[in-house]
Amino acid sequence: MNKILCIVGPTASGKSAFAIEVAKQLNSEIISADSMQIYKHMNIGTAKICQADTHIKHHLLDIVEPFAEFSVANYQTLALPIIEQLIKDNKTPIVCGGTGLYINSILYPLNFSETSKNNDLRDSLKAKLNEFGAEYMHDWLCRLDTVSAEKIHTNDTKRVLRALEINLNFGLKVNTEIKQPQYEYLMIGFNPNDRKTLYDRIDNRVDTMFLNGLTTEVENLIKNGVTFDCQSMQAIGYKEFKQYFSGDINITELKELIKQHSRNYAKRQLTWFKKYNDIVWFDKPCDEAITLVNNTFLRK
RNA sequence: GCCUUGGUAGCUCAGGUGGUAGAGCAGGGGACUGAAAAUCCCCGUGUCGGUGGUUCAAGUCCGCCCCAAGGCA
Numbered sequence: 001m002n003k004i005l006c007i008v009g010p011t012a013s014g015k016s017a018f019a020i021e022v023a024k025q026l027n028s029e030i031i032s033a034d035s036m037q038i039y040k041h042m043n044i045g046t047a048k049i050c051q052a053d054t055h056i057k058h059h060l061l062d063i064v065e066p067f068a069e070f071s072v073a074n075y076q077t078l079a080l081p082i083i084e085q086l087i088k089d090n091k092t093p094i095v096c097g098g099t100g101l102y103i104n105s106i107l108y109p110l111n112f113s114e115t116s117k118n119n120d121l122r123d124s125l126k127a128k129l130n131e132f133g134a135e136y137m138h139d140w141l142c143r144l145d146t147v148s149a150e151k152i153h154t155n156d157t158k159r160v161l162r163a164l165e166i167n168l169n170f171g172l173k174v175n176t177e178i179k180q181p182q183y184e185y186l187m188i189g190f191n192p193n194d195r196k197t198l199y200d201r202i203d204n205r206v207d208t209m210f211l212n213g214l215t216t217e218v219e220n221l222i223k224n225g226v227t228f229d230c231q232s233m234q235a236i237g238y239k240e241f242k243q244y245f246s247g248d249i250n251i252t253e254l255k256e257l258i259k260q261h262s263r264n265y266a267k268r269q270l271t272w273f274k275k276y277n278d279i280v281w282f283d284k285p286c287d288e289a290i291t292l293v294n295n296t297f298l299r300k
Numbered sequence: 301g302c303c304u305u306g307g308u309a310g311c312u313c314a315g316g317u318g319g320u321a322g323a324g325c326a327g328g329g330g331a332c333u334g335a336a337a338a339u340c341c342c343c344g345u346g347u348c349g350g351u352g353g354u355u356c357a358a359g360u361c362c363g364c365c366c367c368a369a370g371g372c373a
Binding site: 011034035036045046069070071072073074075076098099100101102104105108110111112115116117151152153154155156157158159162165166174175176177179195231234235236237238239260261262263264265267268269271272274275 | 332340
């Protein structure tokens with residue numbers, strides 16, 4: 001018996017609507033696995049559903065302000081108790097989202113507690129990187145943690161720095177051993193057979209975002225003190241406004257850029273999800289997918 | 301009509317003094333354990349506008365033609 005239902009896929013593949021449909025049938029609740037929909041006041045650009053309209057409880061949406069720092073570790077801390085509670089209530093937890101790492105933090109026993117982040121150390125490592133370069137940092141890591149160094153490319157400075165941080169702070173190595181899932185699950189993935197279909201959907205969705213007032217939403221964020229340095233403003237559909245507001249690109253170029261970045265992102269998401277070899281893929285949300293869910297979870 | 305500058309990978313363009321082409325972006329594939337909508341890795345044969353010619357050898361020099369932009373009439 002599967003305990004958890006996971007619904008994944010690239011952006012604009014129809015996950016959210018499907019999750020709501022399924023939640024109604026299973027009389028359950030949805031746990032969002034989306035690294036950007038956690039932010040309040042960022043609704044249009046993150047394609048956040050309006051919870052009130054659905055009559056379905058969504059967890060982990062709108063949980064922090066756009067100024068806040070957030071990470072997988074925070075996500076995991078919040079998500080696991082919700083999962084446990086739902087299971088206790090005899091409801092099927094429905095995890096739905098496009099952030100692969102967040103989904104892993106639920107499905108697998110990834111332990112972040114022993115390697116908490118250290119901002120001071122991180123800053124000093126960044127300073128060293130700027131002074132001595134990527135190769136120097138990688139060589140350094142190689143001396144402390146050869147295994148990680150071999151896995152991390154020299155140019156992937158973000159990971160090199162994190163590995164150094166873990167090592168210098170705790171004397172530990174980055175833990176990348178393959179673990180067994182801590183929950184049984186059924187994972188459903190949506191991916192249009194034709195890549196062009198997906199890209200057209202993404203393009204249309206971006207156009208819709210602008211019609212729905214994306215520009216105003218971003219202006220309001222800025223007005224309220226959110227800057228482009230904030231982690232939240234890394235989000236596609238937001239970060240591009242920096243160039244627009246500074247006059248480097250016009251509105252047409254802005255839209256094109258957001259579409260472009262969204263398409264690139266969708267491809268990266270697919271790469272991530274493809275590695276789950278137990279995923280059940282569907283071209284799009286459909287009756288067969290619903291039937292599969294019902295047969296799996298509705299047997300009593 | 302004349303002059304000028306261009307016409308090179310899907311797009312934007314590099315390619316001193318001639319030796320059959322290379323970057324960025326796009327596209328495809330991949331990685332991913334506290335920024336993950338982030339970060340990073342791998343993949344480039346294309347009638348070098350066409351056609352004659354000079355040359356052992358032309359994207360690169362010369363002639364003519366076609367197309368585009370600008371200038372002069």
